[in-house]
Amino acid sequence: MSAEPKAAVLPGVRLGRVSFVWRPWLVAVTLLLAAATFLLFCLSIGIGDFPIGLPQVIATIFGHGEPVDEFVIMDLRLPRALAGLVVGVALGVSGAITQSIARNPLASPDVLGITSGAGAVAVFLVTVSGGTATAIVDSVGLSAAALGGGLGTGLLVYFLAWRRGLDGFRLILIGISVTAVMEAITTWLLATADIRDVARAQAWLVGSLDDRGWDEVRTALWCTLALLAVVSCVAFQFKPLHFGDEVAAGLGVRYARVRAVMLLCAVLLAGAAVSAAGPVPFVALVAPQVALRLTRCPTPPLAASGLVGALLLIGADLVARTALPVGLPVGVVTAAIGGPFLVHLLVRANVR
Amino acid sequence: MVAQDITRVKSAVAQVARLTAEDVTVGYGGRTVIDGLDVTVPPGVITTIIGPNGCGKSTLLRTLSRLLKPTRGTVLLDGDDIVRLRTRDVAKKLGLLPQTPVAPEGLTVADLVARGRHPHQSWLRQWSSDDDAVVARALAMTGVSDLADRPVDTLSGGQRQRVWISMTLAQGTDLLLLDEPTTYLDLAHAIDVLDLVDDLHEAGCTVVMVLHDLNLATRYSDNLVVMKEGAILAQGHPRDVITTELLHEAFGLRAMVIDDPVGDRPLIVPIGRTQVQPNYRGKSGS
Amino acid sequence: MGMTAVERAAPRASTPTRRRRVVGLGALMAILVVTAAVSLAVGARALSPAEVWHGLFAAPEADQRLTEIRLIVRTVRVPRTVLAVVAGIALGVGGALIQGHTRNPIADTGLLGVNAGASFAVVSAITLFGLTNPFQYVWFAFLGAAVAGVVVFGLSSLGRGAGNPLTLALAGQGVAVFLAAMTTAIALTDQAALNALRFWNAGSVAGVGFGVIWPVTAFIAVGLVLALSTLPAINLLNLGDDVARGLGVNIALSRTVGILAITLLAGAATAACGPIAFLGLMVAHVARYLTGPDYRWLVPYAGLLGAIVLLVCDIVGRLVVRPGELDAGVVVALLGAPFFAALVWLGKFKNA
Numbered sequence: 001m002s003a004e005p006k007a008a009v010l011p012g013v014r015l016g017r018v019s020f021v022w023r024p025w026l027v028a029v030t031l032l033l034a035a036a037t038f039l040l041f042c043l044s045i046g047i048g049d050f051p052i053g054l055p056q057v058i059a060t061i062f063g064h065g066e067p068v069d070e071f072v073i074m075d076l077r078l079p080r081a082l083a084g085l086v087v088g089v090a091l092g093v094s095g096a097i098t099q100s101i102a103r104n105p106l107a108s109p110d111v112l113g114i115t116s117g118a119g120a121v122a123v124f125l126v127t128v129s130g131g132t133a134t135a136i137v138d139s140v141g142l143s144a145a146a147l148g149g150g151l152g153t154g155l156l157v158y159f160l161a162w163r164r165g166l167d168g169f170r171l172i173l174i175g176i177s178v179t180a181v182m183e184a185i186t187t188w189l190l191a192t193a194d195i196r197d198v199a200r201a202q203a204w205l206v207g208s209l210d211d212r213g214w215d216e217v218r219t220a221l222w223c224t225l226a227l228l229a230v231v232s233c234v235a236f237q238f239k240p241l242h243f244g245d246e247v248a249a250g251l252g253v254r255y256a257r258v259r260a261v262m263l264l265c266a267v268l269l270a271g272a273a274v275s276a277a278g279p280v281p282f283v284a285l286v287a288p289q290v291a292l293r294l295t296r297c298p299t300p301p302l303a304a305s306g307l308v309g310a311l312l313l314i315g316a317d318l319v320a321r322t323a324l325p326v327g328l329p330v331g332v333v334t335a336a337i338g339g340p341f342l343v344h345l346l347v348r349a350n351v352r
Numbered sequence: 353m354v355a356q357d358i359t360r361v362k363s364a365v366a367q368v369a370r371l372t373a374e375d376v377t378v379g380y381g382g383r384t385v386i387d388g389l390d391v392t393v394p395p396g397v398i399t400t401i402i403g404p405n406g407c408g409k410s411t412l413l414r415t416l417s418r419l420l421k422p423t424r425g426t427v428l429l430d431g432d433d434i435v436r437l438r439t440r441d442v443a444k445k446l447g448l449l450p451q452t453p454v455a456p457e458g459l460t461v462a463d464l465v466a467r468g469r470h471p472h473q474s475w476l477r478q479w480s481s482d483d484d485a486v487v488a489r490a491l492a493m494t495g496v497s498d499l500a501d502r503p504v505d506t507l508s509g510g511q512r513q514r515v516w517i518s519m520t521l522a523q524g525t526d527l528l529l530l531d532e533p534t535t536y537l538d539l540a541h542a543i544d545v546l547d548l549v550d551d552l553h554e555a556g557c558t559v560v561m562v563l564h565d566l567n568l569a570t571r572y573s574d575n576l577v578v579m580k581e582g583a584i585l586a587q588g589h590p591r592d593v594i595t596t597e598l599l600h601e602a603f604g605l606r607a608m609v610i611d612d613p614v615g616d617r618p619l620i621v622p623i624g625r626t627q628v629q630p631n632y633r634g635k636s637g638s
Numbered sequence: 639m640g641m642t643a644v645e646r647a648a649p650r651a652s653t654p655t656r657r658r659r660v661v662g663l664g665a666l667m668a669i670l671v672v673t674a675a676v677s678l679a680v681g682a683r684a685l686s687p688a689e690v691w692h693g694l695f696a697a698p699e700a701d702q703r704l705t706e707i708r709l710i711v712r713t714v715r716v717p718r719t720v721l722a723v724v725a726g727i728a729l730g731v732g733g734a735l736i737q738g739h740t741r742n743p744i745a746d747t748g749l750l751g752v753n754a755g756a757s758f759a760v761v762s763a764i765t766l767f768g769l770t771n772p773f774q775y776v777w778f779a780f781l782g783a784a785v786a787g788v789v790v791f792g793l794s795s796l797g798r799g800a801g802n803p804l805t806l807a808l809a810g811q812g813v814a815v816f817l818a819a820m821t822t823a824i825a826l827t828d829q830a831a832l833n834a835l836r837f838w839n840a841g842s843v844a845g846v847g848f849g850v851i852w853p854v855t856a857f858i859a860v861g862l863v864l865a866l867s868t869l870p871a872i873n874l875l876n877l878g879d880d881v882a883r884g885l886g887v888n889i890a891l892s893r894t895v896g897i898l899a900i901t902l903l904a905g906a907a908t909a910a911c912g913p914i915a916f917l918g919l920m921v922a923h924v925a926r927y928l929t930g931p932d933y934r935w936l937v938p939y940a941g942l943l944g945a946i947v948l949l950v951c952d953i954v955g956r957l958v959v960r961p962g963e964l965d966a967g968v969v970v971a972l973l974g975a976p977f978f979a980a981l982v983w984l985g986k987f988k989n990a
Contacts, residue, residue: 009462009487009500012479021466021479163983172744173982177975180916184971190836191965198836199826206822236475240467246450249419251523252443252471281815298456298463328823335819342812346793346805 026304029295033307040314041085045077047322083212083220083276084314084330088283090224090273092309093231095284096291096300097266100242101259113175114271115279116182117153118146119205122278123186126201127193141215147223147275153178154267207280207331209317220276227265227272228306234261235302242299280331282338283309289345312337370395370527370558371416371446376425378408378415385411386582388425393575398549398559400569403579404603409562410451410531412579416560417448417529429527443471447520448529455504461515462500465490468522490521494548510541517548528552530561534568546572566603570594570617578602594618608632659935662928666942670723673949677719678711680953682961685710714844721843721851722952722966723945725907725914728858730944731865732903733918734925734937738872739896740806743987746919747904749810750897753913754817755786756905760838761824764831775834776850776909780857783905786813791897841914841967843952854910861902865937868896872933914967917944920978923987947974 011022039054042061046052052060052069060069061078125133125142136145157178161171186205190198203210237258240248248255270284287309288300295304316333324333371393378386385408393399393416401409414420416427418434427434429445447468455464468490469483491497494514499507504515513533520528530549534542542565550572553559563569569576570590578586578593580602586593599605605622612619623632678694679685685693685707692704693711732747740749748754759782763775793809825832871892874882879889907914918940925940951969958964981987 008484009491010466010479010484012481012484014479014481018476019479019481019483160979160983163985169743170982170985173987174979176744176916176919177979177982180971180975183915184968184975187836187840188964188968191840193836195829195833199829199832202822202832202836203826206819233475236473236478240470242456243467244450244454246419246448247453249439250417250443250446250448250450250520251467252438252440254439281819296458298458326827328826332819332823335816339812339816339819342808342816343793346809346812347796 026295026297026301030301030304030307033291033294033304033311037085037307037310037314040311040318041081044081044084044314044318045073047318048072048077079214079217080209080212080317081314083209083217084317085310086217086220086224087209087273087277087280088287088310088313089228089306090220090269090309091280091283091313092287092291092305092307093228093302094266094269094273095286095309096288096302096305097231097262097269098284099288099300100238101263101266112154112157112171112267113179113182114150114154114267115274116179116186117156118150118271118274119279120153120182120186120189121149122146122204123189123201126204127189127197129194141219143216143275144219147219147271150271150274151268153182154271203329204278206329207278207334208329209277209313210327210329212276216276220272223272224269227269231262231265231302234258234265238262277313278329278331280313281335282342283312283334286334286338286341287312289341369393370430371560372428373412373416373422374426374428376415376422376427378411378420378422384423384582386415386422389583391577391584391587393558393560395558396553396556397574398553398561398572399575399577400561400563400573401577401579402563402566402569403585407579408582409579411582413529413531413560413562417446418442419448419450440471443523443525445525446527446529447523447525449516449520449531449533451531451535453516457505458503459505460501460503461491461496461507461518462487464504464515465518465522468519469524471523486524487522490518493521493552494518508541509537510544513537513541513545514548517545521552526556527558528560530559532562532564534563534565542568566594566599566620570620571612571615590617594620659929663935663938663942666939666946670942670946670949673946673953674719674723677722677949677953678715681710681715681956682963683710690715713847717846717848717851718843718952719949721846721854721910722949724851724855724858725843725911726917726945726948727941728861728903728907728944729914729917729948730921730925730940730942731862731937732900732907733920733944734922734933734940735865735868735872735896735900735903736918737922738876738933738936739893739900741876742807743923744919745807746915747900748814748913748915749807750900750904751786751790751810751813751817752783752901752904753908753915754814754821755782755784756780756908757835757838757913758782758786758817758821758824761821761828761831761835764834765824765828768830770830772834772838772845773847773850776846776854780854780905780909783908784901786817787897787901787905789813791894791901838912840965841908841912841970842965843911843948844963844965846910850910854906857902857906861899861906862941864895864899865903868892868899869934869937872896873931876931876933912967914948914970916974916978917947917970920974921947923978924981927981927986 013020013022042054042057045061046054046057050072052072056065056069057073059065060073065073122142122145125137125145140148157171157175158166160178161167161174163170190201193201237253240251240253241255241259245255273280288305290312291297291304291308292300294308295301297304312334313330316337317330320328320330320333369392373389373391376386376389377384389412391412401412403409411420415422418427418439421435429437429442434442466479466483466487469487473479473483488497491500494517496511496514496518499511499515504512507515517530517533520530528549533545533549537545546568549559549561561569561573573590576586576588576590576593577584578598585602586598594609596607596609599607599609599620607623608621609618610621675687675690678690679687689707690711693707694716696704696708698708699705729747736745736747736749737743742749756779759778760775762782763769763778769775769778790806790810790813793813794806821835825835871882871887874885874887875889875892877885883889904918921940921943922936925936925943929935929939947970948966951973952966954973955964955966955969
């Protein structure tokens, strides 16, 4: 055997029994992204019909603001900005998990038809007037109802596809069938509704943060926090899966279980995001790819993807509110960015 | 740490077989591949499983490594039913290298080999100084220390295989299972890898391999397991097992078995229909 | 199990198999004729066979009731029946073709961005030119569909990924989502466009006159000819590009002609009816279940099945909410998807 090398193979950070690999670039970039997100978050709160300077925004958030600022920020601006933050993080992390598992940037966490189910419920509540609809909206709020609709659809797909076990192909085909039904219902509701409601519904369907109050944010916030906690715990066992099932099994990982848990988290995160903001396009696709390149990681980094997602969404919302001549939902801006970015990814991957 | 662990095992005089399969039946989706098979893997030697295509050699290896669960029968690892053990505990005793492992693009050699320490790590303890030392030693044993910072996908086939073996070594096991470690490697690199495997065996590892090249299998093994149609045809030292009759029965191969002029094992010389000197045609001499 | 891949892919059908397929084709045609006849008779006002006959062939008479019947049959029932047949064939063949060319069992004609391109062109035309008559924006729809199809095909043909089914799916989905968002953006700024969009989105074979149907049929006919010419090549392409090339198939040409055919077929059908999703996917799978993987039989079966399904859905749409109507596109999803899901659950479709 050759002589023992003196230098460490990988630099480590050690404190008592706790130890991690020291990755300076990843840590630095992630911290920078976090700082940038916080700044953009505060900026987004400050900009509006009643402009508030950045220092006042930060002061008010930490409880030392003027009463006037406090009202505007706490009741009007903060929920919207928080929605952007939470949805962005949820979509970014969901996309990173899905892309890691599928090893395919096309993979969408929406295989169970959750988005279409949430959409059908949301459009129903927006366009149909009458007792049931208003009762639901008043009691649980549009967001929670949409989330319920989405989860219900997901469960329906899961149970319809279950027959002496779960088959991936059957799951996808049934997911497509159920999605088709939900989308047909949505189309029909829109075709028969009052034109004024159609505009609101259509805006929800493209992804929007307009009129998002504390009710909408609460559900998404708690769901996302809980799911992020689960993801953080499982993330360590998830790493060997990048080498394929067999190597992972050889390294002592119960890969089927870990993958199922992570995939479920990805699906639920996407569901929480959709319930709060509607199906915002491209964030789950773009954020992990950008994070991967910024941090120079071989696989999509979970934390950085979430932060990039938040930056993307809050930034897009800012642009949608201010830079465009007419106010448009945030989904339009993310699509305008995401579409060309996708073309760029395609060109880069294939023309080298 | 690897070397010390290995010597400890060596001196434990393990006459007990490391891995045993007892009356094992394995199948996929309704199709039975192996039916009622018994095999023992003796400690401290290189065991190679050979056989014609579709005979179940990979299936057997995957069953021994717990990738497949037998529908009947048991696999024993150091006397314990492998299915009942915790996956992590199995990983601390058994290192597996599957046929075509994939690594994400851009991953460095150091990161890949370091991943081999996973069974010994936890959420809070992801890189102890022990881990670092073991990985350094594993890199040195396979001679890839200089390549530590290079991305794996920029390496040649032979180098990449050494790196994967390095990862399996970093697991700190003295039982290695290798599924076709020389496929897609040219002969020089294949010999290189097998020489490395022999070094590891000299250091005390028990190795079980699946190889499809018969002559490489005979030269590098101490124990050959010849399979056909899901059952074991013959088992033992290559000198005892490799005969013209067996080659014909197992592989349908007409061949001459001579003494390898370079090594001390039999050498298989195939006799085909064409390109054969007149005095060998129609004969299967030895 | 003993056959080679080549033999299995394009089996020299034994006479009983051939005969069975011809009989099947004949049976489908007979069902189509019967369904078409039913379509002429059924509606808000049911007509007897004698009245239908009179409506089709009799000379003008003074009798008020008979004139009404003639009007109903000639200006309402015949056009929608003809369009349902033509569009159904186009979408069925298009669906089978795209699954054959992309080797992707969940591909639908919408994958090429055809639906999204048509919708985008429609709202743009309404906003830019103030069009109000559906007959006017049909041609824009066709142009939009065609351009989207060409763009998606072009993107997926770049460099190394050329013709790769995954690249096609990526490009198609990206373009479709992008266009959908832009369509919503435009529609939200122009209420007339929004109104037209929501009616357009519910694909329907009603209310289209022969001024549009004849030209659309011409395009579809051209598309069918192109499609039929590529059928033998598809069988070989499904063995893999290398094998196909070795057997003398010009892959680039086959793919181009194929995509052109799909664009013509799906584009013309969508231009006339609006986006009808799921039909192509569904009948392609059912056709494969009936005929096996030989595309020379699969595609004609898919075409006839498409026509039958669309007719049946249109008929049902006329009956369930009498005297109102449910658009055929909506019925296709509401009826077809559960039916399809049931077949999936029963395990009738293998992952091709």
